[in-house]
Amino acid sequence: MRLRFVYGVPRSPVPHDAAPNGTVLCSLPTRTNSPAMPSLHSGRLSDGEKDELKRDGFVVLKNAVPRSVTERAKTVINQDLRRIVHGDDPAVNGLYNDSVLREVMLDAMGLHTPPVNAQVAVTLPHFADAVVRRKATPQYAPRAHVDGGWAGLCPVKRSAILAAGEALETWGSNGDPRSMGPAGGAPLWQDRTRTLAIGSYTALVAVCLNDQRRPGKGQFSVRRGAHEAVQAFFRMQRARGGPIGGGGPDWPRLVAAGEDDAYAGIMPDAMEASYPETGFENEHWPWPELTPVLMEEGDAVIALHALPHTATPNMSDDPRMNVFFRIRRFREGNPHEGNKRVGWGVSDHPDRALNGDFLDYPGGYDPFKTSIDKLCDHWSEWDGLRDIVAA
Secondary structure (H helix, E strand, C coil): CCCCEEEEEECCCCCEEEEEEEEEEEECCCCCCCCCCCCCCCCCHHHHHHHHHHHHCEECCCHEEEHHHHHHHHHHHHCCCCCCCCCCHHHHHHHCCCHHHHHHHHCCCCCCCCCCCCHHHHHHHHECCCCCCEECCCCCCCCECCCCCCEEEEEHHHHHHHHHHCCCCCCCCCCCCCCEECCCEEEEECCCCECCCCCCCCCEEEECCEEECCCCCCCEEECCCCHHHHHHHHHHHHHHCCCCCCCCCCCCCCCECCCCCEEEECCHHHHHCCCCCCCCCCCCCCCCCCEEEEEECCCEEEECCCEEEEEEEEECCCCEEEEEECCEECCCCCCCCHHHHCEEEEECCCCCCCCCCCCCCEEEEEHHHHHHHHCCCCHHCCHHHHHHHHC
């Protein structure tokens, strides 16, 4: 039997058990409150935190990761601040695996494959983001997105697209599903039959490794409360026959940019128009529609996949340092839970291999239909919030 590991919550003091697909469900050791760490966050969300997660689509956990664990991760990250993916590095992945975060997510969400990878996001001083690394300018305006779509500058010029008789809105409708996006590396289509154009997971969990309590320090920022509007948009696309994501109903695959360029991955106007009017007012914050997630070292934030988010310019003199884990609820029948080819923890398209390769699935399990169903019902993957969501 091939052993793959998924975190499980012990219901009784029994040894490891195995799911039908051969995945070993590992019980966590009992956690006790140590006198040396009296202020660490507990292994469960409070009712108030659950209410925040339901209402806002995200919640901040104060002091979720011990300082010894954050310092160990920073030692690795500081060796190369521009490196985004460290692979299966225990110091980096330990921010999740060796902290209360795994317990919190087991209780709030449920079984899941532990991360074997992560996205390290260091926004250098006076830069706009940690990936493209554009210099911050007064004209730069960050715009929130939902992960999983083929994104970035289209390699085909706008004039060539139009000359070929194609429309920006539906460009790529017959495109190669193996094509990986210029930015972020998500597939053009998740499935060969082109019904799904966006990858997904259950929650984005980010750990903060420096002081980000003052706005303008490159905070991870969100369109607070917009997760339900995003879910409603996916439901609309499904009801109209799909496809789901860019290139589907009311979501142009490409938008015009510059003199002759086209850009992919922009949230559609029809979706953004449905966001609730939430925001954040502060003299150091020029983007009031965005809510900065204010944290300090050891804090963490849990955000739904459906919550639009973005990096923001770091106008301070200190590097902004966060580590992101993309966590997905265990799906019964999925033979690739625990398969390292998926890139669990970093991938925003876990129905495919991280490099975009198609994976083999048994006839009784359709990963893409399952993902569409979950995009249209995100709370169905949160076992520990059922009472809160139903209230």
